[in-house]
Amino acid sequence: MYLFFYIFVAVTASAVFVMAEEMIWNIIAFTVVGVLLIKMPNRFYIFIAAAAAYFSATYAVDNNFSVYTEDTYEYSGYVKGVSPTTGSSENFKIDFLTEEGERLLIYAEQKPETGSRCFISGKTSAPDSSRSPYQFDYQDYLFKQQVHWQVFSDKVSCTDGSFFGQWRDKREEALVSVGTAKGEGPPLAAALVFGDRKFIDRERIEQYQNMGVIHLLAVSGLHVGLITTAVWFLMVRIGLTKETAALLLIIILPFYMLFAGGAPSVLRAGSMTMIGLLFVLMNKKIPLFEICSITGSIFIFINPYIVYHIGFQLSFGTTLALLLSRRMLKGSGIRLILKVTLCAQLASLPFILYYFHSVSILTLAANIFFIPLISFVILPLSFAGVFASGVWQGAAAFMWKIMDFILGFMHFLLDFLESLPYQVLPVGALSAWMLLLLFISVYYIFKNWTKASAHVWTGVAALTFLLTFSIVSPYFDNRTYVHFLDVGQGDAALIELPNREAVYLIDTGGETVFTGEEMVMAEFGPGERTIIPFMKSRGITKVDKMILSHGHADHIGEVCTLTEKLTVSEVLYPAGEEMVPFAEEQIECLKEKEIPTVFVEKGDHWIEGEHSFEVIHPSGAGNYDENNQSIVLRAVVSETSLLFTGDIETLVEEELVRAGLLEHTDILKVAHHGSKTSSSRPFLEAVSPKVSVIQAGVNNRHGHPHEEIVQNLLGMNSAVFRNDQHGTVTFIIDEGKIYAIPYIKEKP
Known part of the structure; x- marks a missing residue:
């Protein structure tokens, strides 16, 4: 019995119940918690976790308000982060925490150091909200990060920043240096190493998204796992004990997670690794499935709004599905890659359809080819290029040329696949009920994967019917x-x-x-x-x-x-x-x-x-x-x-x-x-x-x-x-x- 998994489900449902904007999600969340409390053993622990998550989410919602109105103020506080505004190196976006504890987005021509204490004057203005269905809602996006105002300021006065802030600024400088280098390789390296894809051409990002390989442009759990494994074996090979290596990795990983941008996939993989290493130090064994569940529950307790983050949903949803499917993931080589990719695509399908309203029928083929290429060729080259750019620009330029050559072939293939007719299924926006039915169909397929094939094909038929219905319904x-x-x-x-x-x-x-x-x-x-x-x-x-x-x-x-x-x-x-x-x-x-x-x-x-x-x-x-x-x-x-x-x-x-x-x-x-x-x-x-x-x-x-x-x-x-x-x-x-x-x- 996976106790921590059921706790994670209860915690997620409780947070959704508090924050859901559509009644159907309140009903589903309430039903899920009710079923867990009735059907599952150890229901006392599940109840405690669900209640704690309910109060945590309620507290977050009740305290997500602003002390300011639309007016001109003088603010004092601390700089949490600084980055250039899109398309400009002369204007900066400042993540600012006031002394009252409220986050603001400051836009200014001056660049303060991260961690510095600043006095800023300017007028608050509300972020743009969505004015059309399915348009990106910037105001809602910031609200879920507990940011209510943006301030355009021409007066910024700051003291020196902290050591940690200076380190973050150096990271930002390195990111800009790599991301703005010539060619397609450096921007992609910036995405894979620093977790920031703002330097990649927007049309290229859309192409990756349309072909269902956008996750390859993020620092994923696979990347964290590869790096952690490499460092682990390196430390053991130089003579460190496994316990010492585990302790050093626990110390190093938080810095790497910050360096890599702190996206949900990075935090999940890094946190799972740290928790797993802690159990190694305690000589205790715990399934990865339970470690993932513990990590997800902690994230929600820290920030209940994270349940709305697509990165959180995809990262934990796909990872849990893969770990649940470990019995069917047998074999080696191409056969194993095919199974893992198929499971990951199947688990992520409802999320992809809900957020992007279409899916490519070539996604599976694209992933089978691109995952090994990105993970075992492009990723090592990216790290080598970033390291070389800080030591010897000539070596970095050589790395970027190699990457550009490989990416030229890769993007040629991507262009070809995207140009094929009828490879995109335009599903359109899904209702909450349709999304729920898709999840049920996917769950049914996973549940019966190793059983009689007739049950699996029933699930596949249900999934196919739902997709077909969504596509053809406008024609009726x-x-x-x-x-x-x-x-x-x-x-x-x-x-x-x-x-x-x-x-x-x-x-x-x-x-x-x-x-x-x-x-x-x-x-x-x-x-x-x-x-x-x-x-x-x-x-x-x-x-x-x-x-x-x-x-x-x-x-x-x-x-x-x-x-x-x-x-x-x-x-x-x-x-x-x-x-x-x-x-x-x-x-x-x-x-x-x-x-x-x-x-x-x-x-x-x-x-x-x-x-x-x-x-x-x-x-x-x-x-x-x-x-x-x-x-x-x-x-x-x-x-x-x-x-x-x-x-x-x-x-x-x-x-x-x-x-x-x-x-x-x-x-x-x-x-x-x-x-x-x-x-x-x-x-x-x-x-x-x-x-x-x-x-x-x-x-x-x-x-x-x-x-x-x-x-x-x-x-x-x-x-x-x-x-x-x-x-x-x-x-x-x-x-x-x-x-x-x-x-x-x-x-x-």
Whole structure:
């Protein structure tokens, strides 16, 4: 009987019960603890552990608040860590602990030493929260680390740091030195040795993630085990007793865990090793399975919020599954590697699907090839290169060249595997119930692995059915979905026709930033930040028509990014005599990818099933500025009329009214983000919208939408939804009825 395992399960369930945001997880957690207390022996110890975890989690939740408000303060406290901000070596992010015991994120141009006592002044501001489904929620991420505010400061005054702080700063300098070296090898070495992959190209990270080998870019338990084993044998070979070697490793490992970045996988493996070595010193034997359970329980008692960390879930979930499966992991060579990889992939599958919404069918093959290559070739080269970089740059450069050569072959193979058609299964976002059923199916497979094969195949069949159901269910959904995505100060609307007859994307949004010299497109814009995560959550990998209303960056700025990530069948663009330079750049992207571009004008129309679409502007004979050149698209889907107006202004609105091209509209995309130069009263009276959607960014510099426009719409009894107030807004159209679902609910 694995007492510590059942204690770990009870501790995890108690923490989840306290902190869960969905009722289903409260019910599941309560049920799990109840079953353990009824069915298992030693229930007294399980009860004590569960109760202690409950009170620990309750204490953590009750004390996770801030003493500050949004205001300017002077703070005194200590620097816990310093790192350069992304894409800059002149600005720094400071992890700061105030004397009141509250953590703050400070952004400043000055770089204090870690451990130093500082006086900092600045204004608190709340971190950005998620404004669209499945968008990364930075505010929630920091909240679970008990950080409530970020401070932008221009005044930092500090004393000298501590020895430990100076050591951390030296580590950061070494990390930057390695990570910024030329080639693909050094950034990957920085990830494997220091546990920080911020220097690896974002597209490469996405590729590893898509192929299910992202865990190879982390300092994993396998890496810690290899290093610990090597050091152990080295110390024994030079004459140290096993007891002395164990004691020295217990002393050394905490420093290595900090050096390697302190990720959950590193802490788990290092802590498990230390606990195991302690039992060696006490001449006691305990199964690795129980050591892992003890380690996980300790982590949760120290920080209950860690149960939300994907690294914690994957690390402990996969490790426990492998240890539980030790009876089936027999054999050697390729056969053993295949079994271990299969078990690890199976155990991690529910987590991967829940967080990333897709899985590659080539993941198993990729892992079988890459795990030995990374672990036994790239990892030793990484350590050798990092060591050499601090001693002899020439030797380090030689190591990096060897790594670049090997990685060139490895990434060629990765590129090839990723390019294969239909290798990614777009599962989409999973409900809590579906996730629970996946876990049950995986558990059933593990439970019956060594028994009759019929039971195993029953589990495999259940797992296959669940995955198939998730993939094909949108093709049996006869409702229409229209999503007005919050892309900041820009437009992007996604239409899903019933039964996935077609998927249309109208505009892509776009974000510009000022570099000090010129305006450029943001490196991580709304395409990657909002649109791609949303589409992955919907299981969408193909867009049948991308309709670009006109050539301004806030409408088409993400064309190149999106066409890299999605299959786009056709692009529609307004016909006209001239094209602005920015639009020419985007069209060039389409040509490179051989995506056909159709130039449309008034009178063009098409039918998709029972749904009609008609372009009512621009007219080929007109001579308009870029805003007034916008495509105006009228659609009738599921007995509901929609009007998309781009950035047209009063001039075009008057033309449309005079031509009698306007009629009652159920859903109106308000022109030009609610600008006063659009949405004239005659136009609004002609379309008489039941629902109006304004796509404008929070606190945008243009002051959109104009209050007069909003009041005019409300005065016409039109329900008004705004991206700046409601985030992404989804309309579900079912048999002519419209159901609005704003991501951000209005406060009562």
